[in-house]
Amino acid sequence: MLKTIKPKNARAKRILKKREPKVEENAKTAIFVRGSTTSQVVNDALSDLCCLRRSNSINFTKKNNIHPFDDDTSMNFFCAKNDASLFVIGSHSKKRPHNLxxxxxxxxxxLDMIEVGIEKAITMSEIKSQKCSVGMKPLFIFNGDLFETSQVHKTFKNMMLDFFRGQTLESINISGLEYVISITATGSIVDSDSTTPSTSDGKIFFRVYTIQMTKSGQKAPRVELEEMGPSYDFKLRRTKFAKEEVYKIATKVPKTLKPKKVKNIDVNEIGDKVGHIHLGRQDLSKLQTRKMKGLKRIPEDDDQTEDWSHKKRKV
Known part of the structure; x- marks a missing residue:
């Protein structure tokens, strides 16, 4: 860990102030680090993934002796020094070839880590097509039931959304939607402990497409997808999940960011607002109905009944 020291000048004070916890966090920075031994497939994958989130990423080209599953001290130092909360480490060995x-x-x-192996890779430069602009937010498509049932796939899905989330925006122009990341999970998986590798007979297919909008004759344009790259076939390997107590603290939302609850108004599953109206106790005897002579009450006393009928005849 870096030593916490008092700033000696205004520049250091501003840097430390930027690193302080905030209610609304800045866009997360990701670092891409090469291990002690890498392959060309791994180097290309690190460069392409860094290119997809080019605005908030740092790519290190020198090799480093880093093994986070055995000792994460050096990784903590790297992230603290560069003020990064996301990282990708590439390595290559006989036991785990083309590893990310x-x-x-x-x-x-x-907090948590997921290790995958690259079984098939196509770089962005190999696919001759139009590329997206820098700093654009992607759309995501997750295909497969495993993203709802398997804990490993749920964490991988959450991690990918965290990697490409970028800056939080209140609204976005439709012309700013330039590319889509499609992630498909196949097969079945056996969730494992944090120390042992997970066994899986399925794969995760990572694909990136650009969005082509053409005229459709209607208000909404016609949307077509064209493969942009990179393209990977991943196989899940080792995992390390955060403890439940730590994960709750990490995902805790500040009170100031929570939406204020309006009294007697809820939102259903579809997203529609539902209001609750509270009425007082109703007395049906005082309910105003249509006035008819046949519905008038007759007095209980017989004498009064005769007088009432006599008056009625006179009328």
Missing amino acids: IFGRMFDGQV
């Missing part, structure tokens, strides 16, 4: 490790940080420590 996706991870997240919280409070200066590694």
Whole structure:
């Protein structure tokens, strides 16, 4: 860990102030680090993934002796020094060829990590097509039931959304939607502990497409997808999940950001507002109905009944 020291000048004070916790966080920075041994497939994958989120990423080209599953001290130092909360480590060995490790940080420590192996890769430069602009937010498509049932896939889905989330926006122009990331999970998986590798007979297919909008004769344009790259076939390997207590603290939303609850108004599953109206106790005897002579009450006393009928005849 870096030592906490008092700033000696105004520049250092501004840097430390930017690193302080905020109610509304800035866009997360990701670092891409090469291990002690890498392959050309891994190097190309690190460069292409860094290019997809080019605005908030740092790509290190020098090799580093980093093994986060064995000792995460060096990874904590790298992220703290660069003020990064996301990281990708590439390595290559006989036991784990073409290896990538996706991870997240919280409070200066590694929160969770997922290791995948690249079984098939197509770089962005190999696909001759139009590329997206820098700094654009992607759309995501997750295909497969495993993203709803498997804990490993749920974490991988959450991690990918965290990697490409970028800056929080209140609204977005339709012309700013330039590319789509499609992630498909196949097969079945057996969730494992944090220390042992997970066994899986399925794969995760990572694809990136650009959005082509053409005229449709209607108000909404016609949307077509064209493959942009990169394209990967991942196989899940080792995982390390955060403890439940730490994960709750990491995902806790400040009270100031929580929407104020309006009394007697809820939102249903579809997203429609539903209001609750509270009425007082109703007395049906005082209910105003249509006035008819046949519905008039007759007095209970017989004498009064005769007088009443006599008056009625007179009328």
